[in-house]
Amino acid sequence: MYPFIKRKLARPGAFYYDITSPFGYGGPVFKVRKDGSKLAASFLAAFSIYSRTEKIIAEYIRFHPLLHNAELMKEGLKLLPVHDTYTFKLNYVNKDTTEDRYNGTLAEKESPYSVKKMGTVKHMFDFLVLYYSTIRRNEETDSYYFFTNDYFESLVSELGPNLHLFGIFKGNRLLAACYVLAKGEVLYHHVSANLVEEKESDAESKLMAAIAQWGADNNYSCFHLSGGQASHVSPLTAALGLETDKVEISSYDIAVRVHEPDIYKKLQPMDEVGLIKRYGNN
DSSP: OOOOEEEEEEETTEEEEEEEOOSSSBSOOOOOSSOHHHHHHHHHHHHHHHHHHTTEEEEEEEBOTTTTHHHHHTTTSOOEEEEEEEEEEGGGSOOOOOTTTTEEEEOOTTOSEEEEEEOTTTTHHHHHHHHHHHHHHOTTSOGGGOOOHHHHHHHHHHHGGGEEEEEEEETTEEEEEEEEEEETTEEEEEEEEEOGGGTTSSHHHHHHHHHHHHHHHTTOOEEEEOGGGGGGHHHHHHHHTOOGGGEEEEEEEEEEEESOHHHHHHHOOOOHHHHHHHHOOO
């Protein structure tokens, strides 16, 4: 299985396409019975023929660090390591059965913060105010990741109960918020936002710890953070009372595969730095 988005590229007198993994993790998923590397090589050869037939000049692949599908393709592709990702093993976290814990009562006695599980639809606007502020002040963020309201509306519509929204407050003021995806027994950090003055505080780390605790309390086995959230790893590990060997580190890799080199150079040449900036976020 190989999910991808096909995009039209206009050129005078002709149309070509490229393809990319949807935002997040992706890449081909193989059902291996014997030799996985041989299976991947056969797939690459067949897909190259398909791509040239369909006028697909290039493909941009985001691999899945938890499925380790990049490993099967490393012989046939040049992998670009972007960053490490971190998966916290929640079955080693003690459950907290405090009633209404995620309705604003998650506040330490000496802490000014409280965490709430928010409505994915009801509080979408509150999240978007933070999100657009966060994106605009980060000059390094590629415009590719400036998601519109339509993206979040589709996210809520398509994922329904598998999408969750959490926020951390100081009084009635929302300081940071995060949409989380639930897939099977795994919780994935998807997209988060924060106030500029709280960027260096511990508020967002406390939010991540509360989300992980909620996951443990609701029988999820793992909470996954991307490399962009690396600053929360140490405080989150400590807050959950985990040993470092209960945090799995996996590489997040991307790759570009060019099927029509001459046309690619004319239409959309991109060096490795540009590729990572455009396709490296997850």
